[in-house]
Amino acid sequence: MACQSVSIIDMDEQALLGLNPNADACYRQRAIAYFEQLKESHDAWEVCAEALAKSVYSDDHVKFFCFQVLEHQIKYRHGSLNAAQQQLIRETLMKWLQCQLMNTQAEKPFIRNKAAQVFALTFVMEYLTHWPKFFFDILSLVGLNPHGVDIYLRTLMAIDAEVVDRDIVHTAEEVRRNTLIKDNMREHVIPSLVESWYQILGAYQQSHPEITCQCLEVVGAYVSWIDLNLIANDRFVNLLLSQMCVEDLREEACDCLFEIVNKGMDPTDKTKLIESLCQVLQSAGFFNVEQEEDVDFLAKFSRLVNGMGQSLVLSWTKLAKSGDVKVAAETLRALEAKVPLLIKLLVHEDDDISANIVGFCYDYLHVLKQGSEWQSKMLQVGRGEQEAVEEYWESDKLPLLTDQQKANVEAIMLAVMKKLTYDDEYNFDNEGEDEAMFVEYRKQLKMLLDRLAQVSPELLLEAVRRVFSSTMQTWQTASFMEVEVAIRLLYMLGEALPASHGAHFSGDTAKTSTLQDMMRTLVSCGVSSYQHTSVVLEFFETVVRYDKFFLVEPQHIPNVLMAFLDHRGLRHSSPKVRSRVAYLFSRFVKTLHKHMNAFIEDILTRIQDLLELVPPENGVPALLTSDDQLFVFETAGVLVVNGEGPAERKQALMRSLLMPLTDAFRLLLAKLATEREEERQAVLADCLSHAVGFASRTSKAFSNKQTVKHCGCTEVYRDCLQTFLPALSCPVQRGALRSAVRSFLHRMIICLEEEVLPFIPAASEHMLKDCEPKDLQEFIPLISQITAKFKSQVSPFLQQVFMPLVLAIFEVLGRPAEDNDQAAALEKQMLRRSYFTFIQTIASSGMNEVMASQGVENIERVLFTIIQGAVDFPDPIAQKTCFIILSKLVELWGAKDGMVGFPDFIYKHIVPACFLAPLKPTFDLTDAQTVLTLSECALTLKMIHHKRGHEFIQYLQTEYLPSLQVSPEITQELCQVLQQPDVKVLKNYIKAFFQQAKL
Missing domain, CATH: 1.25.40 (Serine Threonine Protein Phosphatase 5, Tetratricopeptide repeat)
Structure with a gap:
C-alpha cells in the first residue's frame, strides 16, 4: 500500500504479528516489508512515534520495532525532516520517558538500550542547534526516579559511544561535530552532570546497586575528557572509596578508580592523587590480598594497582627527564612503596590476577634499569644541565641497585619462576582455551624474565x-x-x-x-x-x-x-x-x-624404518607423519653429505638411502596405472608424491662446497629422475604427480646443474600435454629457471619448445568462462602474468634468437599479446612486465640494423601503447603498483629515443602527438624532456603529463 499520513488505527496489525520471533515465515516477511515501508515514507513513521508516546502497545517486540523506525529517521533522514517533525521526535522521547517514571515495572533491557541509542542520536543531531537543554530537560524530569535514572545513565553511555569512543571510525565532519559537542558540554553541562552522578551514587548505594554500578561505569567513561578536578576531589573520591567496601559495587568502583588514575594530568598532581588513594585503600585493608577470597574482585583490584603503578612510572619518567630531582625522588619512593603489593599480586595463584599486574612489574624493572644511576648522575650534574640529563637517558648502562631493590628483584624472580609452573589441571593431550591462555601468560612472564636479565644478569x-x-x-x-x-x-x-x-x-x-x-x-x-x-x-x-x-x-x-x-x-x-x-x-x-662422522652408519641404521615409504595398504600406523619424515630424510642427507669419508662412501650411503624410495615408487606407479577406484588412486598418488618429496628433501644437504658432483652422488639423483619422470605421463591423478615431479626438477636444476638438461625436453613434453591453467602456471617458472641458469646452453631446446608452450598458453587463455566465475578469472590472470614473466626472462637472458627463430607470423602474434597485455588488461603487475619486455625488445631489435620490420612495429604499436595505456580509465595513478608501471612506460619511450634518435622525436612532433590533439607547446615540452639524460625528470614529467591529460 502507498504510505500516507496515518493515525494510530492505521498500524498494520497483521504485519506486527511477524515481529514475534516464533512467527511464521510469511508474517516475518510482511513485518520486514512493513518496516522498510515505514522507514522510507516521509511521514508514516509518525505512527510509531505516536505509539511510543501514548504507550499503545504492550508487546516488547512492537515497542522495539517502533524505536527502530524512529532510529532510522533520526540517523539517515534527520536533515530532511521539517521543524514540526523534529519537534515531534523530541516530544515523543520525553513523553515515553515520562511514562517510564509512572510504570511499576521497568522495560526489558533490550528496549531500554534501544531507547538510549535513540536519545543519544537525537542529542548528537540537535544538542548544538535545537535542544541545548537536553540534559537539563531529562534531569528535571527523572529526578531520582530509578526507572528514569536508568534510562538517563544508559543514554550517557550511548552518547559516549557516539561522540567519544575511539574504536569507532568517524568522518572528518563527525570528528569536528563531536569536538564541538564536547567543548559545549564542558562549558555548560558537565558540572551539573557530575553533581547528578554524585547524587545517584549516594542515593542508590543500598537500594539499587545495579544503578550505582551503571553510574560508576558512566563516571569511568567520561573522566577521560572532562575536568578531573570535578571527580578527583575529596568528597567524590571518598564516596568511591566507600563503595570499594560494598560487595555489590566494589568491582565497578575499582574500574572507575582505574579510569581516574589513568587520566592524563600533571605528574606531581598524579603522584599526590595516587598516594592519597593508596593511603585510604591500605588503611581499609585492601593491601592484605592474602585474606581476600573473591578472585573476581582481586582481578579488578590488581588492574587498579597496575594502573596506579604504571602512572607513577610515567610521572617519574617525566620528572626525571625534566631534571626535577627532588620531586622525581619522591615519586620513586612512592613507586618503591608499592612493590610489596605488586609482588603479592604477581605471585597470586590465580593467573588472571597475576597477569593484570605484569605491566607495572615490567615498567618497575625498567625504572630499576635506569633509576639508581640516573639519581647519582643528577646529583653530579645539577638540575640545570639538561643536556647531560638527556645524554644519560639515552645511555644503556646497568643499574647500581640498593639492597632493597636487590631484594625486590629477587622476590620478582621467585614469583616469575613460581608462576611459570604448570598446574595439575593443564591438559597436555587436548589443549583448549584455558591452556592457550596460560601459554600467552607464559609469554608475558618471559618478558619479565628478559627484563630481569637486563636489570641484574x-x-x-x-x-x-x-x-x-x-x-x-x-x-x-x-x-x-x-x-x-x-x-x-x-x-x-x-x-x-x-x-x-x-x-x-x-x-x-x-x-x-x-x-x-x-x-x-x-x-x-x-x-x-x-x-x-x-x-x-x-x-x-x-x-x-x-x-x-x-x-x-x-x-x-x-x-x-x-x-x-x-x-x-x-x-x-x-x-x-x-x-x-x-x-x-x-x-x-x-x-x-x-x-658425528663415527656414528653416521649407526644413526642411519637406527632410523632406517623411519625412512620407509609406508604403502597405503600396510595398515600399520606410522610412527611419523610424512611431514615429520621430511625432516628425518633431510637429517640423513646432512649426515651423508657432510661425512668425512671419500666420495665412494657418500655415494653408497646416498644410494642406500634413496633406492628403497625409487623401488617403492616403481611398484606404486604401476599399481596406480591399473587402479580404477578414485579414492584409492588419490591415496596412491599421495604416497608417490611423498616419495618424490623425500628424495628432494635429501638434496637440501648439499652446499656450494659439498656439491652433488663433489660427493659422487650425480648418478644417484639421475637414477631418481629417470624413475620419477614416467609419473608425468600417468593418466590419473596428474595434478598431484606433476606438482611433485616439477618440484624435484626445480631442486635438480640447482643440484645437478647441466646433468639435468637431457631430462628437460621429455619432461616438458609430458607437462605441456592436456594442460590446465594451474599446470601451465606452475610449469613456466621451471622453464624460466632453466633459461636464467643455463642461458645459451638451452637455446636450441627453448627454440623448439617456445611456440608449443606459447600456443598451449593461448589455448587455455582462450577458453570461454562464466562471467561471474572469479576463480577462473583469477587463474587466467595469474597465467597471463606467468606468460609475460617467461617472455621477460627470455628477453633479459640475451637469447633473442629464441624468439627471432620462430618465424615472422609467430613473432608478430607474440608481440601483439605483449601490446595487448600492456594496454588492454587492467592488471598493473602484468602491464609493468609488458613494458619491461617492450623496452628490452627495442634495445635488442630497435636499432637501424635490427630486426627487419621492427621499427614499423615500434611506431605503429609500441609508441601508441605508451600513451594509450596510461589514458585508460582503469589506469589508476594513485595506485603505487600502477605508478611503477608508468615508470617502465617512460623507460620504454626513453629506450626508443636511444635507439631511433631524432627520427623518433620528429615522429612525435609531426604525427603522433598531434593525432592525440596535444598542443604544440606541450608536444615541444615532452620532446625536450625525452632528450634530457636524467631519467628521473622524465618519470616525474610523464606522471604529471598523464594526470593533466586525465582531468
Whole structure:
C-alpha cells in the first residue's frame, strides 16, 4: 500500500504479528516489508512515534520495532525532516520517558538500550542547534526516579559511544561535530552532570546497586575528557572509596578508580592523587590480598594497582627527564612503596590476577634499569644541565641497585619462576582455551624474565642455577611441573642473558660458565627419561637451543644422540613428542655433523624404518607423519653429505638411502596405472608424491662446497629422475604427480646443474600435454629457471619448445568462462602474468634468437599479446612486465640494423601503447603498483629515443602527438624532456603529463 499520513488505527496489525520471533515465515516477511515501508515514507513513521508516546502497545517486540523506525529517521533522514517533525521526535522521547517514571515495572533491557541509542542520536543531531537543554530537560524530569535514572545513565553511555569512543571510525565532519559537542558540554553541562552522578551514587548505594554500578561505569567513561578536578576531589573520591567496601559495587568502583588514575594530568598532581588513594585503600585493608577470597574482585583490584603503578612510572619518567630531582625522588619512593603489593599480586595463584599486574612489574624493572644511576648522575650534574640529563637517558648502562631493590628483584624472580609452573589441571593431550591462555601468560612472564636479565644478569643466573641444581638432584621424585619449569628456566636464559654474562660456552675448563655447568648436568643426570611429555620436550628444546655447548664438550654427543633415537625421542609413545623431535633432531645434526662422522652408519641404521615409504595398504600406523619424515630424510642427507669419508662412501650411503624410495615408487606407479577406484588412486598418488618429496628433501644437504658432483652422488639423483619422470605421463591423478615431479626438477636444476638438461625436453613434453591453467602456471617458472641458469646452453631446446608452450598458453587463455566465475578469472590472470614473466626472462637472458627463430607470423602474434597485455588488461603487475619486455625488445631489435620490420612495429604499436595505456580509465595513478608501471612506460619511450634518435622525436612532433590533439607547446615540452639524460625528470614529467591529460 502507498504510505500516507496515518493515525494510530492505521498500524498494520497483521504485519506486527511477524515481529514475534516464533512467527511464521510469511508474517516475518510482511513485518520486514512493513518496516522498510515505514522507514522510507516521509511521514508514516509518525505512527510509531505516536505509539511510543501514548504507550499503545504492550508487546516488547512492537515497542522495539517502533524505536527502530524512529532510529532510522533520526540517523539517515534527520536533515530532511521539517521543524514540526523534529519537534515531534523530541516530544515523543520525553513523553515515553515520562511514562517510564509512572510504570511499576521497568522495560526489558533490550528496549531500554534501544531507547538510549535513540536519545543519544537525537542529542548528537540537535544538542548544538535545537535542544541545548537536553540534559537539563531529562534531569528535571527523572529526578531520582530509578526507572528514569536508568534510562538517563544508559543514554550517557550511548552518547559516549557516539561522540567519544575511539574504536569507532568517524568522518572528518563527525570528528569536528563531536569536538564541538564536547567543548559545549564542558562549558555548560558537565558540572551539573557530575553533581547528578554524585547524587545517584549516594542515593542508590543500598537500594539499587545495579544503578550505582551503571553510574560508576558512566563516571569511568567520561573522566577521560572532562575536568578531573570535578571527580578527583575529596568528597567524590571518598564516596568511591566507600563503595570499594560494598560487595555489590566494589568491582565497578575499582574500574572507575582505574579510569581516574589513568587520566592524563600533571605528574606531581598524579603522584599526590595516587598516594592519597593508596593511603585510604591500605588503611581499609585492601593491601592484605592474602585474606581476600573473591578472585573476581582481586582481578579488578590488581588492574587498579597496575594502573596506579604504571602512572607513577610515567610521572617519574617525566620528572626525571625534566631534571626535577627532588620531586622525581619522591615519586620513586612512592613507586618503591608499592612493590610489596605488586609482588603479592604477581605471585597470586590465580593467573588472571597475576597477569593484570605484569605491566607495572615490567615498567618497575625498567625504572630499576635506569633509576639508581640516573639519581647519582643528577646529583653530579645539577638540575640545570639538561643536556647531560638527556645524554644519560639515552645511555644503556646497568643499574647500581640498593639492597632493597636487590631484594625486590629477587622476590620478582621467585614469583616469575613460581608462576611459570604448570598446574595439575593443564591438559597436555587436548589443549583448549584455558591452556592457550596460560601459554600467552607464559609469554608475558618471559618478558619479565628478559627484563630481569637486563636489570641484574648475575642475580638471575644465580637464581636459576639454584632452582635448576636442586631440582635436577631430585628429579626422579619431583613432580613434572617442578622438573619442567627448572629446564624451562635454563632454556629461557638463552635469550634473556647477553653473551657477556655467561650465555656462551668456553673451551677453557677453568672458566666454564654457570650455564655450561647446568648443561652438563642436564645431559648427564638422566632427566631425559622422565615420564612426562612436557619434561621430555623441554629437554630436547634446551639441548638444541644450546647445541654450541656440544662443540666444547663433544663427549656428551653420543648420549644425547641415543636420547633422540630411542623411546625418549623419535620412538616416544606420544606422537606430539615424536613430531617435534624429528624437527629438533635435524637442527641438532646440522650444527654438530662434524662431530658425528663415527656414528653416521649407526644413526642411519637406527632410523632406517623411519625412512620407509609406508604403502597405503600396510595398515600399520606410522610412527611419523610424512611431514615429520621430511625432516628425518633431510637429517640423513646432512649426515651423508657432510661425512668425512671419500666420495665412494657418500655415494653408497646416498644410494642406500634413496633406492628403497625409487623401488617403492616403481611398484606404486604401476599399481596406480591399473587402479580404477578414485579414492584409492588419490591415496596412491599421495604416497608417490611423498616419495618424490623425500628424495628432494635429501638434496637440501648439499652446499656450494659439498656439491652433488663433489660427493659422487650425480648418478644417484639421475637414477631418481629417470624413475620419477614416467609419473608425468600417468593418466590419473596428474595434478598431484606433476606438482611433485616439477618440484624435484626445480631442486635438480640447482643440484645437478647441466646433468639435468637431457631430462628437460621429455619432461616438458609430458607437462605441456592436456594442460590446465594451474599446470601451465606452475610449469613456466621451471622453464624460466632453466633459461636464467643455463642461458645459451638451452637455446636450441627453448627454440623448439617456445611456440608449443606459447600456443598451449593461448589455448587455455582462450577458453570461454562464466562471467561471474572469479576463480577462473583469477587463474587466467595469474597465467597471463606467468606468460609475460617467461617472455621477460627470455628477453633479459640475451637469447633473442629464441624468439627471432620462430618465424615472422609467430613473432608478430607474440608481440601483439605483449601490446595487448600492456594496454588492454587492467592488471598493473602484468602491464609493468609488458613494458619491461617492450623496452628490452627495442634495445635488442630497435636499432637501424635490427630486426627487419621492427621499427614499423615500434611506431605503429609500441609508441601508441605508451600513451594509450596510461589514458585508460582503469589506469589508476594513485595506485603505487600502477605508478611503477608508468615508470617502465617512460623507460620504454626513453629506450626508443636511444635507439631511433631524432627520427623518433620528429615522429612525435609531426604525427603522433598531434593525432592525440596535444598542443604544440606541450608536444615541444615532452620532446625536450625525452632528450634530457636524467631519467628521473622524465618519470616525474610523464606522471604529471598523464594526470593533466586525465582531468
